[in-house]
Amino acid sequence: MSAAQKIIISEVKGILTEIGVEGQAPAVEIPQDLSHGDYSTNIAMLVISKIKTQNSKFRSTMELAEYVVKILNAKYQIRNTFSKVEAVKPGFINFWLSDEYIINSLIQKNSEEGSLKRKKILVEFAHPNTHKEFHIGHLRNIAIGESICRIIEYEGGSIFRTNYQGDIGLHVAKAIYGIQDLRFKIQDLETKSLEEKIKTLGEAYALGAKAYEEDKDAKKEIQEINASLYQKQDKYKDIWEKTRQWSLDYFEIIYKKLNTHFDRLFFESEVYEKGKEIVESHVEDGIFVKDAGAIIFDGEKFNLHKRVFVTKEGYATYEGKEMALAFLQYSLFPFDLALHIVAQEQEGYFKVVFKALELIDNKFKNSEKHLSYGMVELKEGKMSSRSGNIISAFWLIDEAKKRIKNEFKEITDYVVDKVAVGAVKYSMLKFAKNSNISFSFDESISLQGNSGPYLQYTYARTQSVLAKIQNSKIKTQNYNSKFKTKGLNFEAEEAGVLRQLIQFEGIVEDASESFSPNLICNYLFDLAQKFNLFYQKCPILKSEKEEFRLTLTSKTGL
């Protein structure tokens, strides 16, 4: 919340108290329409009904609003901050910041503490499974995860980036079965490029998955492979370790490309034993119960559903493993909050898992949160690695690069890479978390309109202008103090950019509270539009500091 908003709230609250309304904190919002001021409050409309019954002094909402405005205008704090305070039609009170205030708030460093200062937040994202395709759904996950990390960091929180990967289980067994069925010798494959290894692994998985469903003998064999791995027998150990490493090497390349990293990688293979232990140790106290040979959690007691935590074969399921994972994560990074960034199809699953965790150890109550987001859907239907109906992350980025190269011949590889990744990431980020993305190739690599490259282009413009100014030997740092703050009459376009700029802190705070990167995207796109309009209309002579600030802003986004 901005300082100006705080002033409004405290002053208005004071006036309300004087006229006999206690405990009403006015909401101060930022109107969408500039003609409604920089800030606006609807407090008069909220309290009028209370007042009417006890005091006949105000007969209408407008009368109340006008009275509040009259008192406000007499306050020093208000006159110092706002150029105009006005009561409008239904009963809104609108506030216009004074030019001096706006300029000063741009120049001054934000001295406020981030809203998440001293909070320790563990963010778990990406989580691809080894032996399976890394697809555009993972891309969205990483875009959101990394963005949320940066937003939280901006608000002063300390972040622990983690990635929990499924490197053991049926899907692995299927892939290993498939490799043997393809009659590949692991030694032959080892001489191939990483790309070919990954491709083969994908095919092997598809094959194994198909066989598992259609062929009873294959199913049995896959289950044996699975058991062998869980029991740490030697038979498949070598091939498992090698293929697993291929996947991990490949993922690492993608993380670099997307400009993300992890403080710790977690694997299912390191928690399944402990997970089973934990679950079994809580059968006695009734948290888990045995049922048909398996150990389950009866979520129905909590309006959830039942889930198996340990199979009748004695292996911890995904939910069972999660029990150990939470403790392991906490021991390495004692978090205030653990965010699991996972698609919304897992919502029911996480509710059950968190409830079980909370019963085992109360410290996990309210400190585990599933941050869900909509799925990436293809026009033709859901992606499935079994049917091969899948878009890999790498493929998409490569296609984007091709298109960019095609359109702009004289462009360096470095720039192509940045633009392609920017386009793809932005296309994953700009939607509200909850909405399913209906994936469109053209749009995800769009270069104009509401797109990553549009922002990048705008940023490039600002840098270009700045570079020219520096050539003429004026130093960037000196913009701030080199102009008078009084008597600058802003052009409409300038005012638009200015007013957008001063909202930045608030937007980031909103984004951090609701974990919504798309708010930042919306903001930046607005800002870029306003800047480009300004750029078109006004030669930049006197207001250089606008880009100076824009520079900072653009940096923060992606």
Place this chain on the structure above:
RNA sequence: GCGCCUGUGGCUCAAUGGAUAGAGCACGAGAUUCCGGAUCUUGAGAUUGGAGGUUCGAAUCCUCUCAGGCGCGCCA
């Protein structure tokens, strides 16, 4: 069957219960002696799936209904 999510111009999406429902794409018409045309201006295009209700005020909240997606014991 039960539960969660979604339904907004031709398409893809915005909009802490607020003021005239905003953008982008596509489509029509324009802008470059001047800082990057990956830009900008302008036009047309919407009973916010439907019906009730709450409220000074509803795309947003409640109820019903239609349509779609996802989830619901031995996968991850």
